[in-house]
Amino acid sequence: MFIETIKRPELLEAIIHSIDEAIHVVDASGITIFYNDRAAQNDGISIHDALGKHVLDIFPSLNKENSTLLKVIESGQPIYQQHQSFTNIRGKLIDTVNTTVPIYSGTKLIGAVEIAKDLSTVKQLSQKLIDLQSSVVSQQKPSLTTGATYTWDDLITQDAQMLKMIERAKKAAATSSPIMVYGETGTGKELVVHSIHQSSKRAKESLIAQNCASLPSTLLESMLFGTKKGSYTGAVDRAGLIELAHGGTLFLDELNTMPLDFQSKLLRVLEDGVIRRLGGSQSYQTDVRFVVALNEHPHVCMEKGILRRDLYYRLNVCLLEIPPLRERKADIPLLMEHFRKKYNYTFQKLVTHIDEDVLELSSRYYWPGNVRELEHVVEYAMMMTEGDAIQLDHLPAYLKQELMNHSSVKREQPERKRSLRKTLEETERTLIKEAIQDAKGNVLQAAKRLEIPRQTLQYKLQKLHITYEEGRT
Structure with missing residues (x-):
């Protein structure tokens, strides 16, 4: 006034x-x-x-x-x-x-x-700065290291389970202990790892990332430990990724694909931080924080025999489990809105909203590719739309077909209310309770009855919130 x-x-x-x-x-x-x-x-x-x-x-x-x-x-x-x-x-x-x-x-x-x-x-000043930097470093070779580009702000969520995981991750980031991240493909493991590094005391140092998928032991050894000139034909003196990550963080993605024989070599480095280049005789003391990611649960990997138990126990100081998108349905509208804004900027469009029927159908889809798949769906829809809204016609054909099939099944079987995941979880809970009851609370005996490792049963007891007392009643 x-x-x-x-x-x-x-x-x-x-x-x-x-x-x-x-x-x-x-x-x-x-x-x-x-x-x-x-x-x-x-x-x-x-x-x-x-x-x-x-x-x-x-x-x-x-x-x-x-x-x-x-x-x-x-x-x-x-x-x-x-x-x-x-x-x-x-x-x-x-x-x-x-x-x-x-x-x-x-x-x-x-x-x-x-x-x-x-x-x-x-933008003009930024471009001038880039041009100036380019002229200064034009004769220099590109750096072998890569830095973290994501922070906690890039994790879009309102899901309680996801928020709890982020809080645990922030606490773990403040230490230098190893961290293990589990999540299905496309759930955002890389974003979590980058955010951990960015909020740690090592943020000013390098984050070196290496995907272990389909790499043989010899190649992994030369990449991580480095090489000594003459160790094999064409070999030169070259520092490995562990040396390059000294003082910072080394991120090993898809650890479950790493050959077993190399896992034992990695275990030794985790124990004392000492490495020796391939073909060399000198040892180097390193200070590296290890963060690893798996797209299969470590307990399943150990059951399959593709993850050494001693390596698991050495790395599993803090296990962060990222829930799949199908278990955080409330995040789907948030994420779709985030990607709409992102591709509005990228494609120079002015799409102002997403139709309600698109949001409703998206919440019914299974999303096997998780957040990555959702982003690609929104990106495709943004490419297709010419108006101011994302509509059903703009969705990829495969997704519309999946949603139509889903609707058809629901019409034909209206009495089936529970999801497959819920049904399997309840069945698993019942079998575990019966086994513990029959074994009078002895976890080892119950695991033998269920024909699964004791560690796996303990994990499932924790996941399903089953107490020994429940099993006895």
Whole structure:
């Protein structure tokens, strides 16, 4: 509120003109009725050039489909933090991030106001910096190391189980102990590992990542431990990834695919941090934090004989289990919205929302590829849409077919309410309780009756929240 002696219109206009954000107001027909000094500076035109003119006359490179002001007038819905690139009336390329909201008088829409942050100068300075860096390091070879690019903010979730895992991961990140991350393909194991490194005391040092899939022992040994010149034909003196990660973090992905004979060599390094290059005689003391990831549960891997138990016990100081997307259905709308914004920027589009039937059907899909598959689905839909919404027609054909089959099964068998996962879990719970009861609470005997390793039974007891007392009753 203003005190009575103040001339409100003049003061309000002076305040708006002094704000360091571009403000553009149009009426219900798209005619500019207010345009402040910052907007004029950002767009490279005068206030006189804008007032009384239609948005499309001021910015000829825009149209009804990609103008945020016109889109808000048409829909009556606000658009927040939308990236926009356009050419102004003088031919200057403008980059902004806009928040645009409708203006109502009662229930009648009378216009829209847009507040924009200019990114053009920032982009120009960034490009100059990149060009300067390129000229300085043009004669240098690329670094062999790779750094962490993700942080905890990149993990989009509201799921209680996922949030609990993140809290545990943050606590573990503060130490230098080994960490084991388990999750199905596409659940975001790499994001978790990067975030752990970024929030650790080793964040200023390197994060070196290596996928172990399908690599033979000899190649893994030379890659991780390094080589000594003359150790084999063509060998040169070269530091391995463990040396390069000294002081930082070494991330070994898909550990379950690492050959068993090499796992024993890795175990020795984990115990004392000492390595010796392939073909060399000198030993090197290293300080490396090991983080490993598996796309199969370690207990299953040990049952299959593809993960050494001694290596598992050495690495399993902290086991982080990332739940699959099908167990965190509430995150699907959040993630789809996140990817919509991401590809709006990438594809220079103005898709403002996702239809409710798309969100509803997406929540019924199994998502075997997890978050990675979901992102690809949204990316494809963003490629296909020409309007302002992602609709069913924009989804990939395979997904629509899967959803149709799912709906058909539900119509034919309406009495079946429980999911396969729930049914299997309840069956497993019943069998375990019966086995413990028959063995009078002896876990080893119960495991023998179930024909599974004792460690696996202990894991399942913890996962299914079964106490020994429950089994005895």
